[in-house]
Amino acid sequence: MIAAMPTVLFVCSGNLCRSPMAEYLLRSLLDRLPRWQAASAGLAAIPGLPASDEAVRVLAESGIDLTPHRSKPITPGLLSQAAVVAAMTRVHRDCLALLDGGTAQKVFLLGSFGPAAQGREIEDPIGGTVARYRRCRDAIADCLPGLVDFLETLTLPGSA
Numbered sequence: 755m756i757a758a759m760p761t762v763l764f765v766c767s768g769n770l771c772r773s774p775m776a777e778y779l780l781r782s783l784l785d786r787l788p789r790w791q792a793a794s795a796g797l798a799a800i801p802g803l804p805a806s807d808e809a810v811r812v813l814a815e816s817g818i819d820l821t822p823h824r825s826k827p828i829t830p831g832l833l834s835q836a837a838v839v840a841a842m843t844r845v846h847r848d849c850l851a852l853l854d855g856g857t858a859q860k861v862f863l864l865g866s867f868g869p870a871a872q873g874r875e876i877e878d879p880i881g882g883t884v885a886r887y888r889r890c891r892d893a894i895a896d897c898l899p900g901l902v903d904f905l906e907t908l909t910l911p912g913s914a
Contacts, residue, residue: 759790761793761838765841766876766878768796769826770803771879773842774820775820775891778820779891782817783902790837796826796827796828806887808879809879833854841862842876844863847861876890877890
């Protein structure tokens with residue numbers, strides 16, 4: 755039986771902008787991490803909604819197509835299957851710990867991987883201007899190289 759690839763799960767509130775942007779931005783970097791995959795979910799997500807128009811627009815500016823995304827709520831199964839969980843805020847991180855206390859060691863604040871933003875939260879752009887979405891996209895993008903470096907150091911069960 756072939757083991758599933760380890761997953762980085764990005765979590766925000768509605769799974770309409772921050773976590774899908776993070777998922778798709780990381781996917782664009784996975785050539786450095788061919789054994790990893792990215793996913794996203796929301797703590798209060800309504801299943802099946804598309805990403806916000808503004809999130810689609812600002813990722814398109816970066817050459818990334820976010821239109822296939824459909825929202826999904828976090829579930830204990832998604833949480834347990836993820837090797838690493840990146841939360842957008844401390845509240846998200848704390849809620850995830852309440853859902854499954856055993857996940858604390860694999861749940862991180864995405865901002866903790868940023869170059870000079872230890873512990874910075876990724877602000878919610880929902881309802882804001884396109885400029886606010888761009889700032890959100892850029893804040894996420896700034897954290898991903900550090901996350902990729904971290905993922906490269908992990909030794910996962912079943913790996914050599």
